[in-house]
Amino acid sequence: MKEVSFGQFYPVDSFIHRMDPRLKLVFLIGFIVAIFVANSFYGLAACAGVLILIIAFSRVPVLKILRAVKGILFLVIFTAAINILFHTGDHVYWQWKIFCVTRGGIIFSAYLILRLVLLVVCSSMLTYTTTPVSLTDGIESLLTPLKWIRFPVHALALIMSIALRFIPILMDETERIKNAQKARGADFESGGPVKRIRAFIPILVPLLLSAFRRAEELGDAMDARCYGGKKRTKYKKLRFTWRDLVGFLTLALLITGVALLRVYVGDIV
Amino acid sequence: MRIQCEHLSYTYNAGSPFAVNALRDVSLTIEEGEFFGILGHTGSGKSTFVQHLNGLLRLPSSLKKYKPKKPKKGETPPPAPVLRVGDYDLTDKKTDFRALRKKVGMVFQYPEYQLFAETVEKDVAFGLKNFLQKGEKLSEEEIKSAVSDALSIVGLDGREMAVRSPFDLSGGQKRRVAIAGVIVTKPEILILDEPAAGLDPLGKREVMELLHNIHGDWCKTVLIVSHDMDEIAENCTRAAVFSEGTVAMCAPPAELFKNAEALLSLGLDIxxxxxxxxxxxxxxxxxxxxxxxxxxxxxxxxxxxxxx
Incomplete structure (x- = not known):
């Protein structure tokens, strides 16, 4: 019933959706490595090809993915502009004081844009196809080795999943408090920056109070159910399947390919 | 002020797969001076309806970016919605919605969770200061006396309460302070969403009593949204039953509850x-x-x- 729809998760059933979250996390890390190992257009094209395959198999609409790119559009344009203007080298096309546009600068910027976009699209593919809950499960499972050095992995995962669970609740609450204060004549849209920030105090104070109240209630409820102590079992167990094998092989192939390209083809810039 | 509503519809998340028709062609008139009850299940559209009355939810035609749609050939366009509160035409973009909100006070569910200021006095005065017109000023004394009047009509001792922190009060007191914070501007219409929710029977009765005190001289019209049939039967002059976004019945309680079977068939209590x-x-x-x-x-x- 709410105007806000939270989260990135796109609820369809697909090959990618069914993959193990651990594999997807590892894949993301591996993919990022590949993006930065690749130093030629062939390498980056290979990365992009794999990513397009992932998108095709995930059944997430392309429009949704473009929206993720839109979010970093400013960052991309800004970094590209800085790089074009300050990169020095041969083949100067244009120069003014300390700014110059060179062939190397343009190529470097193109690489940068491609890398940034690949990075963002790949990480948003992870959140589009994995629910926050299974993502935290995956992180918890991947961090298990840290338990040997007494790192509280389980507590960390719990904190993460509670935080994620509370985001929509708090957004709802914010909306409600905002409406209540609007009904009392609060104005959030006019005035200078200082006035606007001050206008949020009547929202923030009740919101913080209610967040603390909820946290306390949740803590009490967990206590009342004797949470903690013994080793906990999972309702949904993570299992590797043939899909994950396919994913793993793809990643291995990609990294090997990109590394070989780097060694034998070398830097094109 | 009279509330006149015809053919009001509202859809949440319009145009997305999550679209929900919260109101479908609702027509309802509430006269000045009524103590009106709005009944219905969760999700029946009652909250959506009341949020329209003070412009927290707007009709598309009252938004700046609104462009009238051309009706397709051979298709009769749905009747244009009418929503008037007193002299305010809520379908018009030129309406001053802040001025409207001053006339139509709204107390949300669990209003005690909206308190924020250091003292009760500051919290109650929040609305009073917000609704000042440009150039209009209230002296300290005027604010103090308005606040203490509002506190006393909700049954609190204005002088003793004013300097206390709203967070040190009991649940019932907090709710009274929150109600005072809305009625301090003397709205002509007061809307309350589940004003007695979560209170014990005595607290419920006290809240209803204070609403009767407010009704009349202080706020001419009072509208309560409620699940509690006894509350409606005891207090209201008229009540409307919402069901799945439409008004299923609208009558004085005595007539409404005569038709007990119909209410039960809507899944409501009697x-x-x-x-x-x-x-x-x-x-x-x-x-x-x-x-x-x-x-x-x-x-x-x-x-x-x-x-x-």
């Missing part, structure tokens, strides 16, 4: 008095009452007296 009337009817005794406890007891006693 007041205790109506249940007793039904139980007596099954045993062949007809009690003709207006479903307030007082009247019911009087009528039953009269019957008993008549027989004995």
């Amino acid at each position: 007041p205790l008095t109506a249940k007793l009337v039904l139980a007596l009817k099954e045993r062949g005794i007809d009690v003709d009452c207006d479903y307030t406890t007082e009247d019911f007891i009087a009528k039953v006693l009269a019957l008993k007296g008549g027989r004995a």
Whole structure:
């Protein structure tokens, strides 16, 4: 019933959706490595090809993915502009004081844009196809080795999943408090920056109070159910399947390919 | 101020797969001076309806970016919605919605969770200061006296309360302070969403009593949204039953609860008095009452007296 729809998760059933979250996390890390190992257009094209395959198999609409790119559009344009203007080298096309546009600068910027976009699209593919809950499960499972050095992995995962669970609740609450204060004549849209920030105090104070109240209630409820102590079992167990094998092989192939390209083809810039 | 609403529809998340038709072609008129009840299940559209009355939810035609759609050929366009509160036309973009909000006070569910200021006085004065027109000023004394008036009508001692922190008060007191914070501007229409929710029976009765104190001189019209049938039966002059985004019934409680079967078929409860009337009817005794406890007891006693 709410105007806000939270989260990135796109609820369809697909090959990618069914993959193990651990594999997807590892894949993301591996993919990022590949993006930065690749130093030629062939390498980056290979990365992009794999990513397009992932998108095709995930059944997430392309429009949704473009929206993720839109979010970093400013960052991309800004970094590209800085790089074009300050990169020095041969083949100067244009120069003014300390700014110059060179062939190397343009190529470097193109690489940068491609890398940034690949990075963002790949990480948003992870959140589009994995629910926050299974993502935290995956992180918890991947961090298990840290338990040997007494790192509280389980507590960390719990904190993460509670935080994620509370985001929509708090957004709802914010909306409600905002409406209540609007009904009392609060104005959030006019005035200078200082006035606007001050206008949020009547929202923030009740919101913080209610967040603390909820946290306390949740803590009490967990206590009342004797949470903690013994080793906990999972309702949904993570299992590797043939899909994950396919994913793993793809990643291995990609990294090997990109590394070989780097060694034998070398830097094109 | 009279509330006139015709053909009002509202869809949340319009145009997305999550679209929900919260209101469908609702028509309802509420006269000045009524103590009006709005009944219905969760998700029946009652909250959506009342949020339209002070412009927290807007009709598309009152938004700046609105462009009228051209009707397709051979298709009759749906009747244009009408929503008027007093002299304010809520379908018009030129309407001053802040001025409207001053006239139509709204107390949300669990209003005590919207308190924020360091002292009760500052919190109650929040609305008062917000609604000042440009250039208009209130002196310290005027604010103080308005706040203490508002606190005293909700049954709190204005002088003693004013300097306390709203967070040190009891639950019932907080709710009264929150109500005072809305009525301090003397709105003509006061809307309350579940004003007695989460209170014990005594607290409920006290809240209803204070609403009756407010109704009349302070706020001409009072609208309460409620699940509690007894509350409606005891207090309201008229009530509307919302169901799946439409108004299923609208009548004075005495008529509404006569039709108990219809309410039950909508999955709603009926007041205790109506249940007793039904139980007596099954045993062949007809009690003709207006479903307030007082009247019911009087009528039953009269019957008993008549027989004995």
